[in-house]
Amino acid sequence: MNQLQRAKLIMTRLDEKYPNPPIPLYHTNTYTLLVAVLLSAQSTDKKVNEITPELFKRGDNAKDLYNLGQKGIYECIKQLGLAKTKSKNIYNLSKSIAREFNNIVPKGFEILESFPGVGHKTASVVMAQAFGEPSFPVDTHIHRLAQRWGLTSGKSVKQTEVDLKRIFPKDQWNKLHLQIIFYGREYCSARGCNGTKCELCKELFPSRKKGILCKKA
Template sequence: MAMLKKERAAIVLERLNTLYPDPPIPLDHTDEFTLLVAVLLSAQCTDKKVNEITPELFSVAGTPSKMRELGEEGILEIIRPLGLSKQKAKALAKLSGMLIDLHKGQVPSTFEELEALPGVGHKTASVVMSQAFGFPAFPVDTHIHRLAQRWGLSSGKSVVQTERDLKSLFPESSWNKLHLQIIFYGREFCTARGCDGRVCELCRELYPNRRKPVTWIKP
């Protein structure tokens, strides 16, 4: 008899708490502003690549005022190795000015204000809200979107649906840590190419009788 979705969710939570009891934030940062910048830069880039670039950027532009002073061209010169660098440089220059003009140089702590900033979508805002301010949020990146489908926790029709489904399955108190735990598991064991829903230990535990690969619906 197949497990219920709630039963699968309980197993996922238990196994990931054992594997990653205290998952670190993968993007290097020192405060709310540097976290916001790092998350914005991580779009279509690996965290590893972002962490290679940000030390130089933060050494000269670690505050909104210094970032605005550096300007779009100066920012671009440093972040050029990253994907979408021109768009990101433009967004960071405008974002820094808005933080100074509208928020007294501080990163705002509401979804509405964060998502009004250039280059900041719901996922970026969710990361900042959860990791900088401790607000319960469930940012959905490609790893989480993929694994939610493989583990039968969401239909995967959209990242919006995946976020809604995961929030309904897991206790709110677990969200901020769990989204990191799923990312680490997805990188280490249940990768896009290394597991098709039948390979990694957790996939096999949740679906011991699965015979066909899971078709991943990309966001």
């Protein structure tokens, strides 16, 4: 089975398991999605979803969270890792959106990545899931599975993104991003599989005996 054949099989199996994958982070609009994705850095989605409903009650738009202040934001998110840095970034990006963009999250990779705390992955998620622009955000799950499935060298997250965009149809990127995340959590986790245990790894590489040592992002 060559790489393109594996890609076709992967899409088929993921469509069977996750035909309509939801966005795993609680949000109510584009702004709250941006904030939730920023908060998810080095934190689990589950933990982020536990604290964001209260945060978004205080403010579900840039102006209100800016007015809440950095200390107020921190009090709502202090259970998360890097809470001080995240509260500062949310405060400052909220200030920019409220003052410079009429309280509306702007569309575009370059402008999103110019905001404090917003890297390429965060911008890609917002572009994909809020604006419907074809993107392929690569998180640790996707980076790991792409290596196990023989779709990338795994040298970097950037290279993994390039490789996946080359292999998969553009109109499938946004859905595949979510599908792979869900599959990685449920069946092909860091400790639960090494490229030889989950059903998809075994179907893709039935003769593989040795586990895959994944390169970290």
